[in-house]
Amino acid sequence: SQQGEEDPQALSIQEGENATMNCSYKTSINNLQWYRQNSGRGLVHLILIRSNEREKHSGRLRVTLDTSKKSSSLLITASRAADTASYFCATDAIVVGEYGNKLVFGAGTILRVKS
Amino acid sequence: DTEVTQTPKHLVMGMTNKKSLKCEQHMGHRAMYWYKQKAKKPPELMFVYSYEKLSINESVPSRFSPECPNSSLLNLHLHALQPEDSALYLCASSPWTSGRENEQFFGPGTRLTVL
Numbered sequence: 452s453q454q455g456e457e458d459p460q461a462l463s464i465q466e467g468e469n470a471t472m473n474c475s476y477k478t479s480i481n482n483l484q485w486y487r488q489n490s491g492r493g494l495v496h497l498i499l500i501r502s503n504e505r506e507k508h509s510g511r512l513r514v515t516l517d518t519s520k521k522s523s524s525l526l527i528t529a530s531r532a533a534d535t536a537s538y539f540c541a542t543d544a545i546v547v548g549e550y551g552n553k554l555v556f557g558a559g560t561i562l563r564v565k566s
Numbered sequence: 567d568t569e570v571t572q573t574p575k576h577l578v579m580g581m582t583n584k585k586s587l588k589c590e591q592h593m594g595h596r597a598m599y600w601y602k603q604k605a606k607k608p609p610e611l612m613f614v615y616s617y618e619k620l621s622i623n624e625s626v627p628s629r630f631s632p633e634c635p636n637s638s639l640l641n642l643h644l645h646a647l648q649p650e651d652s653a654l655y656l657c658a659s660s661p662w663t664s665g666r667e668n669e670q671f672f673g674p675g676t677r678l679t680v681l
Contacts (some may be wrong), residue, residue: 493675494672496670539608553611
């Protein structure tokens with residue numbers, strides 16, 4: 452079953468505005484990661500936040516993590532048309548296999564940035 | 567080389583065909599993954615290989631058969647598929663090194679259509 456739920460399902464904004472996406476999850480995690488996927492293509496890793504971190508920045512990206520609420524948010528500031536994509540959160544849960552991490556992806560948010 | 571490559575990009579096959587998907591990485595990563603992604607859905611984990619051994623099988627039907635010939639290559643053998651198996655198949659790799667966070671690097675995917 453899916454670990455993460457994301458909202459909104461779809462978001463449409465003007466270029467230059469900020470975009471905020473939220474993710475909730477159900478079980479304990481090692482870390483939470485955000486990925487971007489352009490239409491029908493592979494995923495690109497954006498940022499990783501560890502379970503003992505509360506906030507992380509990378510360029511125009513800001514991620515927060517609240518483990519008490521089991522939720523995370525991704526903020527993209529000063530959005531550009533090139534940011535148009537699907538965004539997924541993925542939880543890296545406590546390792547269940549001997550090696551290799553098992554990411555469980557949220558449902559995703561489709562972001563459209565209009566120029 | 568920081569790429570994960572996948573071949574073919576597109577594949578159309580009948581239900582009686584046997585075909586294979588290929589994935590390659592030269593980043594020295596020791597964990598490799600197969601995901602299945604249906605349209606407008608998040609990726610779903612199928613298999614995890616670590617140190618060339620199968621470590622996680624997410625109860626995938628036996629008509630999908632993974633193989634890891636060496637640390638750089640990952641194959642997915644397909645036989646007697648059903649139309650509902652049509653999807654984007656994504657390969658990924660991660661360092662799986664002690665002390666490092668294991669973000670995953672994705673290939674562009676193989677778009678599979680089963681007739």
